[in-house]
Amino acid sequence: MMTYKIKSLIYLSCFVVAAFIYNGIQQEDEFQTQLNSEEFVEADFEDANKLEKPQENPLEIEE
Numbered sequence: 001m002m003t004y005k006i007k008s009l010i011y012l013s014c015f016v017v018a019a020f021i022y023n024g025i026q027q028e029d030e031f032q033t034q035l036n037s038e039e040f041v042e043a044d045f046e047d048a049n050k051l052e053k054p055q056e057n058p059l060e061i062e063e
Contacts (some may be wrong), residue, residue: 002010
């Protein structure tokens with residue numbers, strides 16, 4: 001015969017496991033929805049040769 005504490009612990013652990021599974025499925029569904037959305041991203045590319053030469057680090061101490 002199981003005591004009430006053990007029975008409650010089993011119910012609680014089953015609830016926690018079910019909550020983690022539900023959360024994982026929910027996040028996967030949301031991720032798939034974002035992948036299948038029709039939003040587009042625009043990007044502007046620049047030629048690296050046209051960029052200015054990076055400045056030297058002013059914090060470096062010359063010896």
